[in-house]
Amino acid sequence: MRAEIISVGTELLLGQIVDTNAAYLGQQLAELGIDVFFKQTVGDNPARVRGAVRLALSRADVVLITGGLGPTEDDLTVASVAEELNLPLEPHAEIAERIRQFFEVRGRVPTETVYKQALIPTGARAIPNSRGTAPGVHIDQDGRELFIMPGVPFEMYGMMESYVIPRLRERTGGVVIRSRVLRVTGEGESTVEARIKNLIGGTSPTIAPYAKLGEVHLRVTAKGTPSDVAAQLDAGEAGLRERLGEMIYGTNEESLELVVGRLLGERAATLAVAESCTGGLVAKRLTDIPGSSAYFLEGVVAYSNEAKRDQLGVPATSIEQHGAVSAEVAEAMARGIRDRAGSTYGLSVTGVAGPTGGTTAKPVGLVFLGLATAERTEHRRVNFGTEAGRSGIRWLAAQAALNLLRLHIQRS
Amino acid sequence: MRAEIISVGTELLLGQIVDTNAAYLGQQLAELGIDVFFKQTVGDNPARVRGAVRLALSRADVVLITGGLGPTEDDLTVASVAEELNLPLEPHAEIAERIRQFFEVRGRVPTETVYKQALIPTGARAIPNSRGTAPGVHIDQDGRELFIMPGVPFEMYGMMESYVIPRLRERTGGVVIRSRVLRVTGEGESTVEARIKNLIGGTSPTIAPYAKLGEVHLRVTAKGTPSDVAAQLDAGEAGLRERLGEMIYGTNEESLELVVGRLLGERAATLAVAESCTGGLVAKRLTDIPGSSAYFLEGVVAYSNEAKRDQLGVPATSIEQHGAVSAEVAEAMARGIRDRAGSTYGLSVTGVAGPTGGTTAKPVGLVFLGLATAERTEHRRVNFGTEAGRSGIRWLAAQAALNLLRLHIQRS
Numbered sequence: 096m097r098a099e100i101i102s103v104g105t106e107l108l109l110g111q112i113v114d115t116n117a118a119y120l121g122q123q124l125a126e127l128g129i130d131v132f133f134k135q136t137v138g139d140n141p142a143r144v145r146g147a148v149r150l151a152l153s154r155a156d157v158v159l160i161t162g163g164l165g166p167t168e169d170d171l172t173v174a175s176v177a178e179e180l181n182l183p184l185e186p187h188a189e190i191a192e193r194i195r196q197f198f199e200v201r202g203r204v205p206t207e208t209v210y211k212q213a214l215i216p217t218g219a220r221a222i223p224n225s226r227g228t229a230p231g232v233h234i235d236q237d238g239r240e241l242f243i244m245p246g247v248p249f250e251m252y253g254m255m256e257s258y259v260i261p262r263l264r265e266r267t268g269g270v271v272i273r274s275r276v277l278r279v280t281g282e283g284e285s286t287v288e289a290r291i292k293n294l295i296g297g298t299s300p301t302i303a304p305y306a307k308l309g310e311v312h313l314r315v316t317a318k319g320t321p322s323d324v325a326a327q328l329d330a331g332e333a334g335l336r337e338r339l340g341e342m343i344y345g346t347n348e349e350s351l352e353l354v355v356g357r358l359l360g361e362r363a364a365t366l367a368v369a370e371s372c373t374g375g376l377v378a379k380r381l382t383d384i385p386g387s388s389a390y391f392l393e394g395v396v397a398y399s400n401e402a403k404r405d406q407l408g409v410p411a412t413s414i415e416q417h418g419a420v421s422a423e424v425a426e427a428m429a430r431g432i433r434d435r436a437g438s439t440y441g442l443s444v445t446g447v448a449g450p451t452g453g454t455t456a457k458p459v460g461l462v463f464l465g466l467a468t469a470e471r472t473e474h475r476r477v478n479f480g481t482e483a484g485r486s487g488i489r490w491l492a493a494q495a496a497l498n499l500l501r502l503h504i505q506r507s
Numbered sequence: 508m509r510a511e512i513i514s515v516g517t518e519l520l521l522g523q524i525v526d527t528n529a530a531y532l533g534q535q536l537a538e539l540g541i542d543v544f545f546k547q548t549v550g551d552n553p554a555r556v557r558g559a560v561r562l563a564l565s566r567a568d569v570v571l572i573t574g575g576l577g578p579t580e581d582d583l584t585v586a587s588v589a590e591e592l593n594l595p596l597e598p599h600a601e602i603a604e605r606i607r608q609f610f611e612v613r614g615r616v617p618t619e620t621v622y623k624q625a626l627i628p629t630g631a632r633a634i635p636n637s638r639g640t641a642p643g644v645h646i647d648q649d650g651r652e653l654f655i656m657p658g659v660p661f662e663m664y665g666m667m668e669s670y671v672i673p674r675l676r677e678r679t680g681g682v683v684i685r686s687r688v689l690r691v692t693g694e695g696e697s698t699v700e701a702r703i704k705n706l707i708g709g710t711s712p713t714i715a716p717y718a719k720l721g722e723v724h725l726r727v728t729a730k731g732t733p734s735d736v737a738a739q740l741d742a743g744e745a746g747l748r749e750r751l752g753e754m755i756y757g758t759n760e761e762s763l764e765l766v767v768g769r770l771l772g773e774r775a776a777t778l779a780v781a782e783s784c785t786g787g788l789v790a791k792r793l794t795d796i797p798g799s800s801a802y803f804l805e806g807v808v809a810y811s812n813e814a815k816r817d818q819l820g821v822p823a824t825s826i827e828q829h830g831a832v833s834a835e836v837a838e839a840m841a842r843g844i845r846d847r848a849g850s851t852y853g854l855s856v857t858g859v860a861g862p863t864g865g866t867t868a869k870p871v872g873l874v875f876l877g878l879a880t881a882e883r884t885e886h887r888r889v890n891f892g893t894e895a896g897r898s899g900i901r902w903l904a905a906q907a908a909l910n911l912l913r914l915h916i917q918r919s
Contacts, residue, residue, distance in 0.1 A: 105715075106715075106717065106726075107529075107530075107533070107546070108533050108543045108544070108545075108546060109533050109534065109537045109543070109686075110529070110530035110531060110532065110533025110534035110535075110536075110537065111530075111533075111534075111686070111726070112530070113525060113526070113527050113530040114525070114526055114529065114530070115525050117519075117522070117525075117526065117548070118519075118522035118523075118524070118525040118526070119522060120522065121519070121520050121521050121522025121523075122521065122522035122523075123522075124522075125521045125522065131520045131521070131550075132520070132549070132550060132552070132555055133520075133547065133548065133549055133555070133559075134519070134520060134547070134548035134549075135545065135546070135547055135548075136529070136545065136546035136547075136548075137544070137545055137546075138543075138544060140544070143544055143545070147545075165696070165718065166696065166697050166700075167696070167700055167707075167716060168707060168708065169715060197892070197894070200890065200892050201695075201890060201891075201892055202890065203695060203698070205697065206697040206698070206700070206701045208697065208700070209697050225894065226894045226895065226896070227894060247718070249720075249895075249896075249899070368808075370787075373791075373794075374790055374791050374793070374794025374795070374799070374803075374806075375782075375787030375788065375789070375790030375791035375794060375806050375808070376787065376791045377787070378786055378787030378790075378791075378808040379785075379786050379787035379788045379790075379791045381786070382785075382786025382787060382808070382810065383786070383897075383898060383901075385861070385862055385863065385897055386863075387786070387810070388810050388811065391786075391808075391810050392810065392811055392813075392814060393807065393808055393809055393810055393811065393814035393818060394786075394787055394806075394807070394808030394810075395805065395806070395807055395808070395818075396780075396787070396790040396794070396803075396805055396806030396807070396808075397805055398794065398799075398800050398803055398804065398805055398806075399800065399804055399805065401804075402804060402805040402848070406805060406807075406847075435818075436814070449797070450797055451797070451798075485795075485797055486795060489795075
């Protein structure tokens with residue numbers, strides 16, 4: 096079985112946005128074991144969209160099309176495909192009703208053009224859109240299938256997961272390609288790679304490292320029957336865990352904040368956070384997790400020295416003697432927020448995120464982390480350098496703070 | 508003049524890497540005023556590369572090809588193009604010598620296959636590669652030009668800047684295409700579009716709306732001589748500002764948090780933020796901006812009712828009578844954080860981000876915002892619905908809070 100991807104959007108040709116949808120679709124098709132030989136990108140132009148569809152249908156069994164499904168005049172993908180396939184458009188009552196409700200809930204009045212999204216080619220099925228107003232369209236032409244989805248990634252992912260992937264899986268039967276990702280933090284790519292050197296380069300499973308900001312993802316990939324694949328992935332994971340141990344913090348889509356939250360929940364422990372240079376990022380990441388209110392009590396963003404003193408009880412003398420970016424202040428912040436919130440743990444971050452404000456003694460990228468427990472308060476000093484820039488340094492500091500807490504809980 | 512882009516690489520089709528090269532090339536061609544109607548991606552396969560080149564030459568004057576120029580067996584782009592055009596490959600002495608030196612300087616011994624990169628189609632010109640070993644190839648076929656470049660972005664950028672762009676500029680003779688983006692928030696895409704309906708669909712400048720989460724971007728694009736283009740962009744912007752007024756918060760890369768920070772800075776005003784459902788996101792966005800310590804004093808993430816009461820002075824009776832998600836609590840939070848920090852403004856967010864915790868009276872997506880100033884405290888009630896999911900609702904709530912403050916400052 097062969098698939099082809101068509102991305103529709105003049106903004107893609109102009110380079111105004113990068114086509115991450117195509118990469119996502121390529122990954123999903125690869126995991127399904129479906130070959131992709133071509134990908135086309137066309138602008139919002141009916142004749143050229145039609146031409147791209149014609150070409151794709153001449154050489155592929157499955158065509159995935161994204162983009163151009165919205166309510167505006169530019170959005171002409173469905174109409175162009177319908178014309179190419181000689182399928183008149185028909186209003187879809189259920190979709191129209193959903194759109195009406197979407198606006199009603201928000202207390203907004205839909206414009207006329209919005210209902211254009213409820214027009215579906217005759218004989219096609221509407222793919223439900225749980226995340227927006229434009230439905231997708233599924234056309235089966237004597238075994239050749241077209242799936243038309245919105246260009247908004249979040250909406251498209253939803254349709255792929257709930258509709259397109261299950262449908263394609265039915266068609267492929269048998270052999271699958273599956274991956275499992277083990278997520279490592281606290282060490283750089285070269286260190287991780289050196290530890291697992293002889294595991295890289297196998298054939299099934301294959302193991303490949305991918306460096307991300309503040310972490311390394313190790314992708315284990317296997318091909319075969321589902322049970323065979325499961326055994327291969329387990330063996331690959333076991334080999335990596337043997338060599339990397341607690342450096343591995345999670346698998347697949349598990350974020351560090353999710354893992355920290357789970358550890359806190361399992362121990363019925365609570366957390367409060369005091370942040371300076373990360374400016375709320377640690378609290379934001381922790382509260383990204385649904386249900387985090389069970390263990391996350393509160394956060395303080397103490398950006399100024401006054402806030403550190405008044406809100407966290409950091410002694411003015413500590414700030415004067417050691418500076419706001421220091422081990423002493425990091426520890427005082429962690430103790431202060433723990434006392435204030437009455438939480439099991441107090442976690443703090445203070446550092447120089449840049450781009451300015453660095454000195455020889457306290458350069459941009461220098462960060463102190465503090466962790467207070469009932470027994471003691473500790474700190475960690477890390478220098479992330481300047482290469483990652485302000486937002487990168489903030490991310491790395493948040494990552495290191497969460498990892499400090501993770502390792503503490505796991506070891507205790 | 509029309510150009511077409513071909514990206515070669517099986518890893519692109521598998522989604523292992525995102526095709527940022529195509530976006531870069533699209534931008535460069537757009538700025539040169541050269542139309543791009545199609546982009547193709549093919550794997551490392553001679554027949555399919557030949558097919559893509561044939562198709563591109565049938566409909567474009569200029570073809571830019573990237574990828575598949577290295578020393579390995581996979582790298583067959585140049586040979587495939589040469590075969591398609593019936594141009595035998597010839598060794599290029601100067602390139603071979605450059606490769607020899609490249610390895611000598613690094614104290615490494617070149618493998619045999621490395622010299623494959625010194626084979627150039629007869630009659631073609633080698634494009635110097637100052638950043639690696641593989642040269643690019645420039646073929647002029649009776650006025651149709653092909654430029655073949657490496658897939659490594661850094662090397663490709665170098666060739667574009669030093670060779671391809673100057674060459675194309677000669678051909679176009681002065682015409683450029685430039686864009687300006689006006690950023691709108693507080694209204695949905697269809698409302699914005701209805702207001703500017705008669706401005707969309709012009710030819711120069713063209714105006715196109717793009718929906719983002721919590722905002723709409725209006726891209727004004729003009730083609731012509733540089734001075735002509737500047738005048739057209741100004742006229743396009745003026746037309747949009749006349750119809751949309753204060754709904755426009757910024758231009759080009761300006762984020763809402765940057766604009767809010769600038770407004771605060773201009774008035775020497777300060778801000779403190781109390782967050783419940785956004786969990787630190789508002790503080791995080793504000794402190795993403797370098798220099799935000801000048802106006803951002805502190806933030807409190809008061810996730811629990813206790814924290815709202817103890818840290819922000821929200822009366823326990825308000826929470827009992829109206830619930831934590833209410834106009835009364837939002838206003839009390841805003842007043843509380845303003846008093847505590849001694850800031851010009853106090854901004855607050857409380858709501859139901861979901862996925863659970865919603866009720867009929869307080870559904871998931873319902874958010875109250877509070878804004879306290881020296882004179883008064885106000886609130887705003889917004890229902891974002893459930894479609895955007897937890898992280899989407901949090902983003903929309905942060906966006907609305909920042910916009911509430913922006914509008915207040917701009918109007919006062």
